[in-house]
Amino acid sequence: MKILDWYILKRYLFTFLMMLLLFIPIGITVDLAEKVGKILENKAPFAEVTAYYLDFTVYFANLLFPLFLFLSVIWFTSKLANNTEIVAFLSSGVSFSRFLRPYLIGASIVAVFALVLGMYLAPIASQGFNEFKFKYLKKNKSIQKTRDVYRQINDNDYIYVSRFIPKNKSGMNFTYEHFEGNELKYKIFADNIRYIEEDSSYRLTSYVKRTFTDSTEILEKETKKDIIFPFELEDLTPVEYAAETKSYGELLKFIDSEKRRGSPNIGRYEVVKLKKWSLPVSIFILTIIAVAVSSVKRRGGMGVNLAFGIAIAMIYVFFDKIFGVMAEQSNFPAIIAVWFPNVIFGILAIYLLQNAKR
Incomplete structure (x- = not known):
């Protein structure tokens, strides 16, 4: 030079x-x-x-x-x-x-x-x-969406929570829907859902499950039920600055995941x-x-x-x-x-x- x-x-x-x-x-x-x-x-x-x-x-x-x-x-x-x-x-x-x-x-x-x-x-x-x-x-400002959360978890599963409380890892009026193709196979309702850290499960209160078959509908009810779901509640409503905190490789995976969930x-x-x-x-x-x-x-x-x-x-x-x-x-x-x-x-x-x- x-x-x-x-x-x-x-x-x-x-x-x-x-x-x-x-x-x-x-x-x-x-x-x-x-x-x-x-x-x-x-x-x-x-x-x-x-x-x-x-x-x-x-x-x-x-x-x-x-x-x-x-x-x-x-x-x-x-x-x-x-x-x-x-x-x-x-x-x-x-x-x-x-x-x-x-x-x-x-x-x-x-x-x-x-x-x-x-x-x-x-x-x-x-x-x-x-x-x-x-x-x-x-x-006092919320950094996550906490009202009327509707998300696609994967290709077949969808959830809805009317109110989400990040601090307690809990939600109200929970609905879980499982599809195979365009057909609804079963639907789960609960008044409350709370994440249990000890065994990574979710405790549902006033649990109701409706399973649909070709000719009948099976109804299942329980006061409380623990279930393992393929998600964590805080992952369903990422903080508003989530993308800024990820390296480029992590960001690509995050965007792909959020697209599938309909963010x-x-x-x-x-x-x-x-x-x-x-x-x-x-x-x-x-x-x-x-x-x-x-x-x-x-x-x-x-x-x-x-x-x-x-x-x-x-x-x-x-x-x-x-x-x-x-x-x-x-x-x-x-x-x-x-x-x-x-x-x-x-x-x-x-x-x-x-x-x-x-």
Whole structure:
């Protein structure tokens, strides 16, 4: 690698690292100032608060990774332009495409790190981050669906619970249906169902079973009955942040399982999965936009480039959030919601790059 490549690559990575070290403490300070009252009110242990902010650091960095990179590239490239270093590079016979190469190498390094972070490290941080939030900061908010739970357990079995109590692993007005093909073979009713940890069984109160044959119906009743079912009650209504806490392999299995069960949250889970791939791609797109915007010396100096860059970053976040919410709360395709901002900004990157080359 030549001197030019090393020079730009070091500036690229160093400025990005400094941007992270600058904004993450600011993020922690703002978050702490907002939540310190609830932390003290709920008497959260100091060790758990410390662990929360370590998880917050990873969670926050993963969430805003591309934007930190985008602003850092605009910052140091604008400095190069203001010092006429870019003019010197291009005047020496270096093409704009050749000038862009160390930026793309740096983007590749950061993208690989972002991919590993999103696939394996961020889920671990998200687990601790969300557990603390719902334990101490949102104590009265339900993180699971607890009313009218209707789920498909496997290809043949379905259950319904009118009210689900996660803390007690119990439910009310329980119904279990077993099909073979399109034919209902038997149906179980109970006023209450409770999970018994000692033998992994379920205790049904006011148990009624109706078995259907070709010519007759068999009715069975008992006051209490213990049965082993192929599920755990907490698995039937996963917490709302369940997808965020799983590594990529676990997430694929989880989504497949939730699809079979007819979960209404598939859109949310698909968005989490697809963003693990779209985020590294956005790093390349935003890097190209940042170089194209800031490589020209302007009368207003770095301020104009930064203002333009912040405006682009805000529009990108707006598109990302709006389409993400649409996919989570409607039937809008998750793949379009996640990749649409990258497609739009990818086209913008090509346009700005062609103009910069001229």
